[in-house]
Amino acid sequence: MADDVKGPPARRRYTSPVRAEQAARTRRAVLQAARELFADRGYxxxxxxxxxxxxxVAVDTVYSSVGRKPELLRQLLETAISGTDEAVPAPERDYVQRVRAATSGREKLELYAAAVAAIGMRMAPVHRALAEAALTDDDCAQLRAEISARRAANMRLLAADLRAxxxxxxxxxxxDVADVVWSMNSAEYRALLVTERGWSAERYAAWLADAWVRLLLA
Structure with a gap:
């Protein structure tokens, strides 16, 4: 005799747009709070x-929406780099695409210098928190090393693009090209000129572009 007894219907996944937007707002609020507190008090x-x-929000909401403190710091770094609410892979970032589309070395370097200056404004308080946290927190030390290595790898791609x-x-x-750009687009280099010497973001961007053109182009 055939078994024609049906089990309970499969539960369909459904994501409410309202619920998704609420979750996104909560995540943004948590990251903004962490950014402000890390800048004011330290990590x-x-x-x-x-x-x-x-x-x-509740403490459990911080964990569920973003994660532990090292993950908060990671997400702050990623969003500061991308300039959006989410991490964006380097090839998909707007400024990277503009640099890749430029046809001359000078234009590429000028576009990239402007992007570095803009990112630096968002990154500065987050980088200070990371530098502090890396001294005592192994996860944050690994994150700092990872970000530095990733930046170096991206500079090799830029160097190849300039070579072309x-x-x-x-x-x-x-x-050689990658190392020079990597050293000069660092948060530490920016802090010397912008934070300690009081340069504006515009002056810093212009300086980077001019220095890179003079140093790297024929």
């Missing part, structure tokens, strides 16, 4: 409970 002096209080224009100095290798 070590900011407990998750303080982030929850500033964001107006035919505008680079012939005595420089791609590694």
């Amino acid at each position: 070590a002096a900011t407990p998750i409970s303080a982030v929850a209080d500033r964001a107006g 224009t035919g505008d680079l100095r012939p005595d420089l290798t791609d590694d």
Whole structure:
């Protein structure tokens, strides 16, 4: 005799647009609270409970919407780099696509210098928190090393892109170019000129572009 007894219907997944938007708003509030507190108090002096209080949510909501403190810091870094609410892979970022589309070495470097200056404004307080956290937190130390290595790898891609224009100095290798740009687009270099010497973002961008053109192009 055939078994024609049917089981309970499969539960269909359904995501309410309203619920998704509420979750996104909560995540943005948590990240904004963490950004403000890490900048004001420092990483070590900011407990998750303080982030929850500033964001107006429960502690468990901080964990469920973003994660532990090292993940909060990672997401702050990624969103500061992308300039959006989410991490964006390097090839998909608007400024990277504009740099890749440029046809001359000078234009590529000018576009990239402007992007570095803009990103630096968003990154500065987050980078200070990361530098502090890396001294005592292994996860944050690994994150800092990861971001630095990723930046170096991206600079090698930029160097190859510049090489393809035919505008680079012939005595420089791609590694030479990548290392020079990597050192000068760092948060530490920016802090010397912008934070300590009081340069504006516009002056900093113009300086980077001019220096890179003079140093790297034939």
